Amino acid sequence: xxxxxxxxxxxxxxxxxxxxxxxxxxxxxxxxxxxxxxxxxxxxxxxxxxxxxxxxxxxxxxxxxxxxxxxxxxxxxxxxxxxxxxxxxxxxxxxxxxxxxxxxxxxxxxxxxx
Amino acid sequence: xxxxxxxxxxxxxxxxxxxxxxxxxxxxxxxxxxxxxxxxxxxxxxxxxxxxxxxxxxxxxxxxxxxxxxxxxxxxxxxxxxxxxxxxxxxxxxxxxxxxxxxxxxxxxxxxx
Numbered sequence: 001x002x003x004x005x006x007x008x009x010x011x012x013x014x015x016x017x018x019x020x021x022x023x024x025x026x027x028x029x030x031x032x033x034x035x036x037x038x039x040x041x042x043x044x045x046x047x048x049x050x051x052x053x054x055x056x057x058x059x060x061x062x063x064x065x066x067x068x069x070x071x072x073x074x075x076x077x078x079x080x081x082x083x084x085x086x087x088x089x090x091x092x093x094x095x096x097x098x099x100x101x102x103x104x105x106x107x108x109x110x111x112x113x114x
Numbered sequence: 115x116x117x118x119x120x121x122x123x124x125x126x127x128x129x130x131x132x133x134x135x136x137x138x139x140x141x142x143x144x145x146x147x148x149x150x151x152x153x154x155x156x157x158x159x160x161x162x163x164x165x166x167x168x169x170x171x172x173x174x175x176x177x178x179x180x181x182x183x184x185x186x187x188x189x190x191x192x193x194x195x196x197x198x199x200x201x202x203x204x205x206x207x208x209x210x211x212x213x214x215x216x217x218x219x220x221x222x223x224x225x226x227x
Contacts, residue, residue: 031212042120042203042219043158050213058214059115090157097213100146100165105157 002027006091006106013081014114021076021109023091029104031097032074033058034066036087037108043090049074050097081113116141118206120218128226133194135221137204138186144206147180147187148215152201161202162189165210191223199225 004025013019025032033048035058045058049068063085065077074093078085089109094101117140127133139147148163164171164178164187171178175194180187187206191198204218 033212033215035217040123040219043205043217045215045217048213059216092212094212096211098209098211100148100163100210101212102160103148103150103158103212103215105159107157 002104004091004093004104004106006089006109008109009107010110012112012114015082016080019078019081019111021078021089021091021111023074023076023106024072025074025093025104026072027093027095027104028071029093029095030071031095031101032068032091032093033097033103034064034074034076035090035092036060037090038087046076046089048097081111083113085111086113087111116144116206116208116214116216118204118216118218120204120221122221123219124222124224126224126226127194129194129196131194133191133198133223135189135202135204135223136186137188137206137218138184139206139216140185141206141208142182142185143208146207146210147178148205149178149189150203150205150217152203152220154200158203194225196225196227199223 034046035043047066091106145166150158152158
């Protein structure tokens, strides 16, 4: 089944404790992206990747890191999480980033930073 | 960068009536405008999209219109049904793709039986 898999679904952590949210897709998509969803603010892009080893900042990249060493994986790293990073996070992928392709979203990761 | 404003933030309509959600964008170079639907507790899913060289697109009960001069686009849902209840997000980007897709703040649509 074609899908984008995120883990974990729920995560509660404390300020400053490094964490990684994993994202994997099995559709051989070139483009992958991370969004955070906050009430009243919609979906905001954190980082995106047009292909392997190519990443770029979205609109809200501060406090986050990403890597794209393999085509299928695009982990989101919070080196020192803070309470303002409490949010619902979505990973998404599409065949390419430069054409009007459907974005496939993962099931989301609800992160709480205490 | 691009800024997308979406209105209204909440909308309630009687089942069978029509619903309209409007978005405006700031970047005149934007040329791709998708709409995503997010049911409660689920992931967003694409329902329809339009490119800047097209003024209107329809898919059964859903239609999107684009006014490039005014820099706004709208989602129209006719003959609404309970399963249309969801949060709807508009989005805009350049380069006809998802590279830097900017989303609106969302509209919570409730269909009243």
